[in-house]
Amino acid sequence: MSPKPARITARFGMAVALAALVAGCQSMTPDIKESAFQPSNNPVTVDNVSRNDRLAELARSQHPRILATYGGEYSDPKLERMVAKVVGNLTTVSGNPTQAYRITILNSPNVNAFALPGGYLYVTRGLLALANDSAELAAVIAHEMGHVTANHGLQRQQKEAEEVLATKVVTDVLGENPNAKVALIRGKLRLAQFSRNQELEADAIGIRASGQAGFDPFAAGRFLQSMAAYSEMRSVSGASDPNLDFLASHPNAPQRIELAQRHARQFGTQGTGVTDRDSFLAGIDGLLFGDTPEEGYVRGNTFMHPGLGVSFSVPAGFVIDNSAAAVTATGPSDMAIRFDGVSIDANVSLTDYVRSGWVAGLDEASVRAVTINGNQAAVASARAEGWQFDITVIRAGGQVYRLLTAAPLANTSLDPVARAVSGSFKALSASEKAALKPLRIRVVTVRPGDTVGSLSAQMAGVDKKLELFRLLNALSPGATVSAGDKVKIVSDR
Numbered sequence: 448m449s450p451k452p453a454r455i456t457a458r459f460g461m462a463v464a465l466a467a468l469v470a471g472c473q474s475m476t477p478d479i480k481e482s483a484f485q486p487s488n489n490p491v492t493v494d495n496v497s498r499n500d501r502l503a504e505l506a507r508s509q510h511p512r513i514l515a516t517y518g519g520e521y522s523d524p525k526l527e528r529m530v531a532k533v534v535g536n537l538t539t540v541s542g543n544p545t546q547a548y549r550i551t552i553l554n555s556p557n558v559n560a561f562a563l564p565g566g567y568l569y570v571t572r573g574l575l576a577l578a579n580d581s582a583e584l585a586a587v588i589a590h591e592m593g594h595v596t597a598n599h600g601l602q603r604q605q606k607e608a609e610e611v612l613a614t615k616v617v618t619d620v621l622g623e624n625p626n627a628k629v630a631l632i633r634g635k636l637r638l639a640q641f642s643r644n645q646e647l648e649a650d651a652i653g654i655r656a657s658g659q660a661g662f663d664p665f666a667a668g669r670f671l672q673s674m675a676a677y678s679e680m681r682s683v684s685g686a687s688d689p690n691l692d693f694l695a696s697h698p699n700a701p702q703r704i705e706l707a708q709r710h711a712r713q714f715g716t717q718g719t720g721v722t723d724r725d726s727f728l729a730g731i732d733g734l735l736f737g738d739t740p741e742e743g744y745v746r747g748n749t750f751m752h753p754g755l756g757v758s759f760s761v762p763a764g765f766v767i768d769n770s771a772a773a774v775t776a777t778g779p780s781d782m783a784i785r786f787d788g789v790s791i792d793a794n795v796s797l798t799d800y801v802r803s804g805w806v807a808g809l810d811e812a813s814v815r816a817v818t819i820n821g822n823q824a825a826v827a828s829a830r831a832e833g834w835q836f837d838i839t840v841i842r843a844g845g846q847v848y849r850l851l852t853a854a855p856l857a858n859t860s861l862d863p864v865a866r867a868v869s870g871s872f873k874a875l876s877a878s879e880k881a882a883l884k885p886l887r888i889r890v891v892t893v894r895p896g897d898t899v900g901s902l903s904a905q906m907a908g909v910d911k912k913l914e915l916f917r918l919l920n921a922l923s924p925g926a927t928v929s930a931g932d933k934v935k936i937v938s939d940r
Contacts, residue, residue, distance in 0.1 A: 529730025593652030
């Protein structure tokens with residue numbers, strides 16, 4: 448977590464909530480517009496891109512930015528060998544035999560994969576943790592190869608440029624005329640439809656390629672279902688707005704799953720092709736799961752950072768989202784919390800810092816010095832455009848941390864929530880820091896007497912253990928395990 452200052456605005460709570468909830472992928476072009484297969488200089492596996500390929504040069508220039516955005520490259524030799532094996536099988540049946548591919552595993556817990564023009568492919572460790580066999584990974588990579596083969600990146604870039612130009616023309620000529628809005632909406636609908644068609648085309652190309660390479664073609668549909676289940680579990684409310692589907696960059700999951708299964712049937716019935724599950728599980732055994740030590744750990748309702756040596760907790764009902772820039776949490780009734788760090792001269796008092804102008808709508812009379820668990824601190828309140836804020840700044844270990852809590856004006860829970868959060872802030876002891884270990888995927892063999900319940904109970908550092916265990920192992924609600932099966936659990940050992 449980097450100490451980046453942020454100005455509080457009236458939209459603080461809403462912005463945090465949206466940031467925590469929005470997910471998905473759009474087409475990845477040289478401007479870095481994010482894209483993924485979502486049922487969507489040291490490369491990890493293949494490095495055969497032509498040095499004179501113009502598209503590869505464009506993609507190569509973006510490679511460092513992608514690494515910076517997704518936590519850098521994830522290095523694990525046995526994992527890389529497993530991925531390389533899958534890629535190698537797919538390249539033998541590529542629709543464009545002259546196209547070379549360069550694939551990088553990204554050190555991100557997000558479930559994502561995407562492609563750049565020129566053969567640059569990316570897959571996150573979060574996606575690898577969710578997949579269950581080599582055929583599912585092949586479906587993802589073949590899908591992204593399909594984007595490259597079909598030149599979707601360039602097509603999308605051209606369409607977006609046309610849509611931007613059309614927007615400017617319509618706005619300049621028609622202004623706020625209702626006809627202008629209709630024209631803009633139609634343009635956006637055409638662009639969205641184009642994106643959905645691209646995804647479906649890449650699905651078809653990918654399933655055909657993975658099937659021709661000998662992989663189970665039905666794996667694409669299975670993984671689409673896992674992705675949909677994962678997205679639902681990650682949702683704070685579990686609800687979705689059907690109005691958003693129309694302009695979504697991807698077709699809805701049921702449609703894609705049905706089409707994926709239809710494409711797979713061209714190769715035969717269920718059970719056709721190789722899954723190579725054992726090889727895949729051996730590759731991901733020990734894979735880092737969730738947050739990295741550099742960004743701190745979320746354990747239930749508590750955030751702990753071994754490097755900074757601090758922790759705090761949020762009330763039940765809040766969901767913590769950890770990123771390199773800040774830690775945020777969203778809760779009931781549109782409440783939101785942000786935690787970050789700033790660098791302040793040791794001679795500057797915390798009350799003076801609060802009054803220094805970075806808080807919009809500050810109530811000057813509310814600023815006061817306090818002590819929180821032995822640490823110097825200052826608290827204050829602010830109001831702006833329908834929102835109320837609690838501001839707490841704490842000095843610990845030579846660093847100043849900020850806990851900012853926001854709620855709509857009508858919400859009466861701001862003060863008790865803010866006091867509970869700030870009161871939970873503490874410095875970690877040496878033993879507490881030493882005890883913090885990253886979570887990893889561990890592959891275990893089911894023993895006689897083991898059940899889904901007993902295996903999920905072995906998992907550490909995660910909520911909803913039973914639900915997550917079933918999700919990671921693609922087990923339906925009524926499915927059981929048998930002695931000798933290999934399953935994934937999450938452990939800090």
